[in-house]
Amino acid sequence: MIHSHIHVFIEVRDQKLMDVSLELLHEANELKKQYKNKGIDQKVIALLLGYQIQSMIETCYRFGADEVIVVDHEKLMYPTSQHTTAALVQCINQFHPEVLLIGATVVGRDIAPRVAAEVATGLTADVTILEVDPLENSNLLLMTRPAFGGNLYGTIICPDTFPQMASVRPSVFIKKEYHKPVVAPIHVTVNFDQNDWIEVVQRYHKPEQAIDLSKAKIILSAGRGVESCMDIVLETAHLLKATLGASRALVDRGVVSKVNQVGQTGTTVRPSIYLACGISGALQHTAGMDQAQTIIAINTDEQAPIFSVATLGIVADAKEVLLKLKEYI
Numbered sequence: 371m372i373h374s375h376i377h378v379f380i381e382v383r384d385q386k387l388m389d390v391s392l393e394l395l396h397e398a399n400e401l402k403k404q405y406k407n408k409g410i411d412q413k414v415i416a417l418l419l420g421y422q423i424q425s426m427i428e429t430c431y432r433f434g435a436d437e438v439i440v441v442d443h444e445k446l447m448y449p450t451s452q453h454t455t456a457a458l459v460q461c462i463n464q465f466h467p468e469v470l471l472i473g474a475t476v477v478g479r480d481i482a483p484r485v486a487a488e489v490a491t492g493l494t495a496d497v498t499i500l501e502v503d504p505l506e507n508s509n510l511l512l513m514t515r516p517a518f519g520g521n522l523y524g525t526i527i528c529p530d531t532f533p534q535m536a537s538v539r540p541s542v543f544i545k546k547e548y549h550k551p552v553v554a555p556i557h558v559t560v561n562f563d564q565n566d567w568i569e570v571v572q573r574y575h576k577p578e579q580a581i582d583l584s585k586a587k588i589i590l591s592a593g594r595g596v597e598s599c600m601d602i603v604l605e606t607a608h609l610l611k612a613t614l615g616a617s618r619a620l621v622d623r624g625v626v627s628k629v630n631q632v633g634q635t636g637t638t639v640r641p642s643i644y645l646a647c648g649i650s651g652a653l654q655h656t657a658g659m660d661q662a663q664t665i666i667a668i669n670t671d672e673q674a675p676i677f678s679v680a681t682l683g684i685v686a687d688a689k690e691v692l693l694k695l696k697e698y699i
């Protein structure tokens with residue numbers, strides 16, 4: 371059996387493409403380049419699953435798909451894990467991908483292990499780095515993910531079974547427009563012939579989260595060092611039009627809500643400016659923010675690890691700096 375091409379699961383939620391799927395299309399193009407350098411031709415193939423999703427096909431080409439495989443079925447309008455898994459498994463059995471990438475959203479985290487089990491392959495979850503093995507004659511994908519609470523990074527390979535599957539967190543990679551030529555998509559008919567395990571009776575919309583950290587351009591992030599002056603932190607954030615971020619220490623202490631948490635078990639962010647106040651810079655925190663364009667760190671301890679990822683480091687009491695900043699603004 372020949373396995374080829376890099377497939378990306380395109381997640382559609384409420385008739386919208388999830389950003390992580392577009393980020394993965396770009397990353398798949400980066401892998402395609404690495405395969406090409408080894409003389410292996412791969413295509414980037416979008417697996418677009420949903421109902422009445424014709425209008426989203428063009429977006430897949432725009433963001434880097436060479437080909438689009440479409441499964442358009444009414445059961446995929448509000449898909450359950452059962453139907454999404456069945457559709458993906460049937461696509462894998464028909465197209466035999468070399469690599470399959472899935473966004474580690476709530477949906478992706480649910481279906482990726484089910485799909486891997488059904489097609490009897492391995493899954494590397496929560497990957498943050500993807501590379502093609504530089505060794506000659508190797509098609510292997512090197513999938514790196516944090517382990518032991520972010521204190522170690524493990525690189526995992528899947529040498530014996532296909533596809534080589536990885537789930538990847540949102541915002542780890544960036545999306546990029548390619549505007550590839552739009553060609554007719556491949557339509558696949560899938561069978562959902564088992565009894566439905568789950569019946570969707572009614573859907574409720576959770577009220578929109580007031581903030582979406584992953585999209586914030588300026589983040590003022592608070593750590594335990596500013597716990598006693600959160601009023602000043604909030605006022606400064608407001609003046610800077612910044613979104614409030616936080617370390618887990620502050621979230622665990624109930625000072626700030628979980629939606630504000632940045633890091634390995636919070637949100638991965640990529641703002642233009644990340645202002646870290648009184649944050650030590652534990653690996654679990656920096657894993658979620660070290661891709662920010664400019665990182666400004668304020669900490670009283672000049673040895674604090676946050677300074678190793680900072681563009682600009684200020685060794686000072688964060689309260690005093692924030693008061694000066696407020697006055698200046």
Ligand SMILES: Cc1cc2nc3c(=O)[nH]c(=O)nc-3n(C[C@H](O)[C@H](O)[C@H](O)COP(=O)(O)OP(=O)(O)OC[C@H]3O[C@@H](n4cnc5c(N)ncnc54)[C@H](O)[C@@H]3O)c2cc1C
Pocket residue numbers: 518519592593594595596616617618619620631632633634635636637647648649650651652653654655658668669670671674686687688689
């Ligand atoms: C499995 C696991 C997952 C985790 N996930 C996350 C995660 O997603 N996000 C996360 O953030 N953490 C996470 N953590 C926790 C992480 O290891 C750290 O404990 C946490 O980030 C520390 O938060 P902190 O820097 O605010 O507090 P501390 O480590 O207590 O650091 C406080 C810092 O403030 C400085 N400081 C004190 N006073 C001042 C002052 N007046 N002005 C300026 N600086 C001052 C100190 O020098 C110190 O560096 C996780 C841990 C585990 C085990």
